[in-house]
Amino acid sequence: CDISFYIPLSVNTPSQLKLNKFNNLIYKKYHNNIKTDHQLTLWNKPLGLTSMYNKSKLTKLELTNIGITPRQRSIIIGILLSDGWMQSRKGWNPRIAIKQSVKNFNYLWSIFEELASLCSIYPYPSKNLKRGKLFYSLTLQTRQLKSLLLIRSLLYTEVSKNLFERDIQFELFYYLDYISLAHWIKGDGAKHNNGIVLCTDSFTVKEVVFLMNILYIKFDIQPRKHMNNNYYPRLSISKKDMLKIRPLIRPYFINHFLYKIYL
Template identity: 30%
Template sequence: MVRKTSTANSRLVYAQTAVTHKEYFDYVLSFFLPYCVNDYTPQSRIVRDNRTNKTYSAISFTTMQLPCFNVFKDNFYEVNTKLVPDNIYELLTPRGLAFWLMDDGSRHGSGMHIGVYAFTNTDVDKLMFTLQDKFNIKCSIHYNRDKKPRIYIFKESMDTLRNLVKPFFIKEMLYKLGL
């Protein structure tokens, strides 16, 4: 979410760097195309990861600046820092969880990691509580090599998770669920 000034409307900027996720990118774009300018064409570019010095192909889209996006900017960002709102328990649905997993989830053994690198430990705790209490998904916090947090979903909760989110997954992303 981007807002140029405090009085401007917000817009969504969405990007994928994995060429193998083009179908997913197109799926997400299909929801937001009505909010893009007429005859909108996604932008392709080459990006360099400064941490690894590797280059990647990236594809992105940007919506128009519209009042309907302000609620997301206001609830999920403090200035330009991502945050988890206090009412995430009420907001997170099986469909929302599916999109979160398609974006930030990855198989890890018989379980799954969800990247939550941009969030504070307090925000990660809110997310974990919601997964555990609302969806009965057993999880814990793991840290990657760079000491960044990830939520780990235990093997014994994977069937529960699959049953919850599979109806919303596109076939190209089912591998993240081990399917």
Template identity: 30%
Template sequence: MNKPIFEFLVGNLLGDASIKRTVTGKAYITFEQSLKKSEYLNYLHELVKSNGIPLNKEYPTVYSRQDDRFGVTNKSLYFRTEALEELKPLADMFLDESGKKIVPKNISEVLTERGLAHWIMDDGQRVKRGGVTLCTDSFNSEEVSTLRNALNTNFNLVTTIHNKKSSSGSMYERIYVNKDSLELIKPTLSSHLHDSMLYKINLDRDFKQDTEGFISDSDIITDIDIFDI
């Protein structure tokens, strides 16, 4: 696996992508996004395919989930790779013995600007006042701390923890990347961001293309949503 492929897969695995082991000692990665982000999902599909990673189907598949809480059906697009021996090292990094996704302890050694861009495209939320929030909801406090250290060590990014309260009342941690420090690496990040994801780091809409159709209320964090500790 060449370096650019490895780098963007690391970023996506910190985000929405999932990785699983097989009983034959191989591993496969699944990519999934909501239908409103189909352009981005199709971009990932082409990126994986063009880099020679075999896929189990030629085209992404529409998947529907029934949300009984609100009586609606949510639709998403997904695709996955074939089970491959070359993906096993990533599975060993990102999965514990039970198969749960974790933050690799050596993440600072493998997280690059390309990987950070893919992480932001997957799990970043636009902050109107500047900066960006990384939705690390599925990681524990120790893992979030490890990620913050990597962001500071690798990119000199200044971060804080923002607590987010779920509808059930539980609290989880998200990483807010300081506006001023993010501005310094925006030029490099933008070269790795798909056009439809530029809004996440508050780049001008005329920078590449208008991305109005890809912004929803759930993708934007206002000052009211943020609780610093």
């Protein structure tokens, strides 16, 4: 959800100058430390901001040659199972986007540090007026990349020409790992009865049951399904199972979200 700054606000939105000032404050301590280098990165480790291309526009060949690492693939899958979404335009490859409240800036920036090699711009701010209050948020989006087609095939089906709907495929079983699970919990997880509830409200019952089976077989836990407000299916992980997986997902958590796994 979005966050509102705790100041009285009218229905009048601030000027673009104020929004630019907000943007500058957010990035002041971050972007000055980015340097260009050619150091090797250890296998399956974060690539960091230095992996970001300096060119905002790339040729078709350059875009085709941008691949994703197994670590990035796992992160993206976890994001798409929670707060992220995939955009597919006619004649273009897909891209990933995720929007977060400014209070979750540290989380969004940690994702950007992981996916910088896939992005052309920094996360950008936006504002929304809801019930007379102004809310600020930040959106991260990748380039439109051919290397994201595999992930799209795991989570989406083309129902008509250039129109895709989410439809989790069996092959997701082979790609969902502890990194994905950590990002899934960070995005959509909440503390519940000394365990965790995954807010899978936008999933069908069939998809939730399939995800339950993946969690049971791959991670040796026994999640339960319950209906939120008698309509939306959700997954709950017991305290016992949470304690079992916590040491394995802890390395992929930032301090901001440790409370979700009772740390």
